[in-house]
Amino acid sequence: MQNENKTRNGKTTLKILSAAAVLVFTVFALSAHCGAEDIVLTDNVFLNLVKYYAQSGDIERAMLELKKLRQLSPDNAEYKKFEEVLRTENEKWSRTFSEDRREAQDKPPAFNSAPSAKAPEPEDDLPKEVVEKNALVARGRLRYVYELIARGEQVQAVSKLREIVESEPRFYEANNLLGDLYLGRKNYEDALAAFQRALNIRQDAELNYKLGLCYKALNNIDNAIIRFDTAARMNPAHEMANLNLANIWRFRKNFKLAKGYYEQALKANRKLVEAHLGMADCIFNEGNIDEATRAYAFIVTNFPAEYSGYLGLARILIHNGQPKEARVAILKAREIAPQNSQVYEMLGILAHSQKDNKTAVESFKRAVMLDSGSITAYQSLINVLIDEKKFEEALTQIKNCLVKFPANPRLYYLAGIIYSGFKNDALALKNLLESYKLDSGNIEVILAIAILHEKNFKYKDSLEKYREALLIAEENKDMRYINNIHERIDSLEKQVEKYAEGK
Structure with a gap:
C-alpha cells in the first residue's frame, strides 16, 4: 500500500508543476531547519537545490549546479554572492586534504607488503557518532558519483572518481568506491591499486577480501590466500572470505584445511550451498563414501x-x-x-x-x-x-x-606422448620439456623424458632423469615406481659403462 501511494504521488508531481515547487521548497526548508543554520533557504527553488547539496557536504556538485544557474542568469546578485560562500567552503576542504596528502607523502609506500596488524586510525579516538557523521559527509561529497552510477553512467563515474582521488589521495571512500567499479568491470589491476590505496588509509576485513578477489582473478593465488586469510582473521564470520579459502585449498587437494574453512563459512551462513557442496566434495575425495553420500543427500533435500x-x-x-x-x-x-x-x-x-x-x-x-x-x-x-x-x-x-x-602442463604431456607414438621425437621432447617447465615435480613427465632419451641412446641424460624421478618416488613412498626405476637405473649404468669402455 505504501508503494502504491508513492506511485500515485509520483504521477501527481509530473502533472502539477506548481505543486512540485511547493513540495521541493518544503523538503529543503525542513532539511535546513534540521541542519546547518547558516544556510537560509529562499523562495528560489533552484538555489535551494544548490544549498541542499552544499548542506549535504557535496560542495563540488553544489558548485556545478550553481554554475548552470549563473550561465542562465549571469547578472543575478544572489547567485554571485552564494558562489563566494561555496568557494570559501571548498577551500576549507582543499586545505584539509592537502595536509593529509603531505602526511601521506612522508610515509613509505606499502603497496606490496603483507598486511600487518591493524594500526590505530585517525578516527579511532573519536566518538562513534562523530565517525558516523564523517561517513555521511563523505557519502554526501560523493553524491554526484552515486547519481551517475544509479543512471548507469559508470564510465563517467569512474572518470569523476579518478579526478577526486588524484586531488585527494587519502579519501578512503572514493578509493574504495573506485575499486568497486573497477572490480565490477573486471579491470582487476586498477581495482587492486584502488583497494590498496584505501587499505593504506584504513585496515578493513572487506577491503582485504576484495583484494583477494583481484589477486585470484589475476591468478596470483598465494597473495589471494594472504588477503582472504587476513579478512577471515579480522572477521571470522566473513562467509565469502572463508568460502574462497576453502575452494583454493580444495583445488590444491588439501582437503583437511579446506573442510575447516567450509565449517567457518557454514557457521556464518548455514544456507551457503556452495560451502555444503565443497564440503561434500572434500569428504568424497578423502574416500569416505558413506559420509559423502549423506552430505549430498542433505544438499538435494534442503536445496532441491x-x-x-x-x-x-x-x-x-x-x-x-x-x-x-x-x-x-x-x-x-x-x-x-x-x-x-x-x-x-x-x-x-x-x-x-x-x-x-x-x-x-x-x-x-x-x-x-x-x-x-x-x-x-x-x-x-x-x-x-x-x-x-x-x-x-x-x-x-x-x-x-x-x-x-x-599454461596447462597436462596438455603438453599428452601431446608429447602422442607425438612419441607418431615417432616424432623432436616434437615429443619439445612438448614434454614444456610440461616439465610448468610442473617440474610430476613424476610421469620426468619418466616420459627419461624414456625418450633412452630411446634415442642419450643414456647419461636418461640416467639423470631416472634418478630425479627416483628421488620424488622415494620422497612420496610410491612403491609403484621405486622398483621399476631402480631396474632402469641399474640397466642404464651398465650401458654407460659399456659405452665408456668402447671408447
Missing part, C-alpha cells in the same frame, strides 16, 4: 533446485557401480539446468564407465560446446579420444584447449 547436488550423488553412484541410479540423478540435474556443461560432462563419465566411448565423446563435445572454458570437459574428451586411438583428433582438441589454457 541445486543441480550440483544431484551430480555429486551421480558421481558416487557411478563409483558404486550403480549406472541406472546414476543416470536418474544426472537427468534430474539436466531437468534443473538443461544447458549446463557439467551435466553433459557427467553423462560422458557415465558412458565411459560403461565402455560406451562413442556416447562419451558426444557428451564431452557437448560439454565443451556449452562451456569452452571447462578444462575438465576438455581433458575428459582428450583422454577418451586417446583411449579410442583417435590420436589426430586428440591432438586437435589439445591445440584447441591450449588456446584457452596455455
Whole structure:
C-alpha cells in the first residue's frame, strides 16, 4: 500500500508543476531547519537545490549546479554572492586534504607488503557518532558519483572518481568506491591499486577480501590466500572470505584445511550451498563414501533446485557401480539446468564407465560446446579420444584447449606422448620439456623424458632423469615406481659403462 501511494504521488508531481515547487521548497526548508543554520533557504527553488547539496557536504556538485544557474542568469546578485560562500567552503576542504596528502607523502609506500596488524586510525579516538557523521559527509561529497552510477553512467563515474582521488589521495571512500567499479568491470589491476590505496588509509576485513578477489582473478593465488586469510582473521564470520579459502585449498587437494574453512563459512551462513557442496566434495575425495553420500543427500533435500547436488550423488553412484541410479540423478540435474556443461560432462563419465566411448565423446563435445572454458570437459574428451586411438583428433582438441589454457602442463604431456607414438621425437621432447617447465615435480613427465632419451641412446641424460624421478618416488613412498626405476637405473649404468669402455 505504501508503494502504491508513492506511485500515485509520483504521477501527481509530473502533472502539477506548481505543486512540485511547493513540495521541493518544503523538503529543503525542513532539511535546513534540521541542519546547518547558516544556510537560509529562499523562495528560489533552484538555489535551494544548490544549498541542499552544499548542506549535504557535496560542495563540488553544489558548485556545478550553481554554475548552470549563473550561465542562465549571469547578472543575478544572489547567485554571485552564494558562489563566494561555496568557494570559501571548498577551500576549507582543499586545505584539509592537502595536509593529509603531505602526511601521506612522508610515509613509505606499502603497496606490496603483507598486511600487518591493524594500526590505530585517525578516527579511532573519536566518538562513534562523530565517525558516523564523517561517513555521511563523505557519502554526501560523493553524491554526484552515486547519481551517475544509479543512471548507469559508470564510465563517467569512474572518470569523476579518478579526478577526486588524484586531488585527494587519502579519501578512503572514493578509493574504495573506485575499486568497486573497477572490480565490477573486471579491470582487476586498477581495482587492486584502488583497494590498496584505501587499505593504506584504513585496515578493513572487506577491503582485504576484495583484494583477494583481484589477486585470484589475476591468478596470483598465494597473495589471494594472504588477503582472504587476513579478512577471515579480522572477521571470522566473513562467509565469502572463508568460502574462497576453502575452494583454493580444495583445488590444491588439501582437503583437511579446506573442510575447516567450509565449517567457518557454514557457521556464518548455514544456507551457503556452495560451502555444503565443497564440503561434500572434500569428504568424497578423502574416500569416505558413506559420509559423502549423506552430505549430498542433505544438499538435494534442503536445496532441491541445486543441480550440483544431484551430480555429486551421480558421481558416487557411478563409483558404486550403480549406472541406472546414476543416470536418474544426472537427468534430474539436466531437468534443473538443461544447458549446463557439467551435466553433459557427467553423462560422458557415465558412458565411459560403461565402455560406451562413442556416447562419451558426444557428451564431452557437448560439454565443451556449452562451456569452452571447462578444462575438465576438455581433458575428459582428450583422454577418451586417446583411449579410442583417435590420436589426430586428440591432438586437435589439445591445440584447441591450449588456446584457452596455455599454461596447462597436462596438455603438453599428452601431446608429447602422442607425438612419441607418431615417432616424432623432436616434437615429443619439445612438448614434454614444456610440461616439465610448468610442473617440474610430476613424476610421469620426468619418466616420459627419461624414456625418450633412452630411446634415442642419450643414456647419461636418461640416467639423470631416472634418478630425479627416483628421488620424488622415494620422497612420496610410491612403491609403484621405486622398483621399476631402480631396474632402469641399474640397466642404464651398465650401458654407460659399456659405452665408456668402447671408447
